[in-house]
Amino acid sequence: MSRSSGKVADTTFSAIMLVCALSIFAIVLFILSILIARSKLSLHQFGWKFFTRSAWDPVAGDFGAFPFIFGTLATSLLALLMAVPLALGVAVFLTELCPQKLRSPISFITELLAAIPSVVYGLWAVFVLVPVMRDQLGPFLEKYFGWTHLFGGYNFGVGLLTASIILAIMILPIISSITRDIMLAVPISQREGVLALGATRWEMIRTGVLRNARIGIVGAIILGLGRALGETMAVTMVIGNHAEIPTSLFSPGYTLASVIANEFSEATGDVYLSALIEIGLALFLVTIVVNAIARALVWAVTRGAPARAH
């Protein structure tokens, strides 16, 4: 092989690799442009008011996305409220307390939780969580916490709270495994230094580990939020799919992702379809922003950290 042909081959090869790498940009741009193009009709007709109106009337051709935005935010934030303390507890247990022998099986189990498909969580929720919610947990909450007015109305078993619980179970693994990685990236000398000053183990974790890792932990939580905002199947199966602003945690609701999943293939009429695609566009933009923030925070902390060990 002559030198020049080697050079040509090298250039071609690096060009092919570059094209494949650029395709990642292309995918994002393509999704953005096609969603904008297909939602033009609804963008023109409703403008920004689309996101603040709560009309959803396919027959009259009148659309507003507020109930779905409300449902998405309510379920995601409730899920974070339940999942974050637990995930932090698991991460602390795995990095600081757990005997070496248990560490691998427990992190394996949390990884398995992450590998279960959304639709299987949904199936489990429909046949196990919903009856428990309807017959045991719901009446219990109503009896002892009814005074908060959060648990009023008729309890069907499906609704905001059930959806939030299944979401919390689903986002737990991602938050706890990233938090664990970030806590492992805190240098061991930090821990030893704090312990040497006579701190208890908790004081060591609080001042030596959590304080240093807090930016990354916030990143992990936001990453979990991104996952919760876009979660579709399991939520669609248990939220009740009712396009009204919920009045209690038992009320059926609707989320951005589940309205697409439910109504997209039945959407008759161009405005209806384009309103649904506009909801998809909103979901896309919001998750892009949320994920970009989260990644930037996680990167800021783990950059230059030792390689991840199992």
Place this chain on the structure above:
Amino acid sequence: MSTNPLHTPPPLQDSAIARTPRDRSPRRTRLNHIRRHLWNRIVMGLAVLSTIIVIAPLVAILFYLIYKGASSLNLAFFTHIPAPVGEPGGGMANAILGSGIILGLASLMGIPVGIAAGVYLAEFGRGKLLGSAIRFTADVLNGVPSIVMGISIYSLIVMQQKHFSAFAGGVALAIMMVPTITRTTEEMLATVPHAIREAAYGLGVPKWRTVLSVTLKTASPGIITGCMLAFARVAGETAPLLFTAFGNQFWSFNMNEPIAALPLQIYIYAISPYDEWHRLAWAGSLVLIVMIMAAVTLVRIYANRGVLKGAS
């Protein structure tokens, strides 16, 4: 170095330890000691408790799945297509095959592109602004909801062709595989020692040859792991298939026709009002999860024994 928050020492003046010795009377010191150790116990107890609370649902889900799924699995499940409503029996043979076809298509498109993009990031784009931008975009793309992929591919392919197709489903899943594979490939290539590349260059091997037969080959266990994990992740995806592959109650081998898929079939059966269909949904879930977990477990064993530890 001071930009990395991990390497800045904690400000000691407002930490609990620094605060304690201010009052040195023995009684206060003793009380303080008790309080601090009590807190320690409480928080550590909470950490253990939360781990138990987290593991409980997994055990519950797995137990239910095995209990419900195993009791309704039979040979017909693997050999028959769905029975009409009201008739007992039937299986999901066409859905298993359909999932195989869609996943095969997705792997065929997604794996080469993903690996090539990873090669670019690790071998050509290191330290460049473009490389960092692509890396960041890949991470962000990883978090885009799968339902958005579904409607994008619907708008692009299904609307043009005017019918649902197995091909459209494959494209949707392929796009979801790319970012995961890119990032693992890049990470694995970065662990290959530089001396190996230099040895190849020293022998006069051109760069493309070095990448293909030396670097990629050395990192191949880790890259295979990455591909398997991406595969396992999209194998259970339902949302991107709802408006692309659409589902089908009969056998279909045509790339241009709607096709059944296991997760889709589980969804349709789970929300149906028929007990017989619920039974099949449980059986389908068990089959799906056993397949995914087998892939993940194999990968983990393989990765822990291979040259490159920590690949998963």
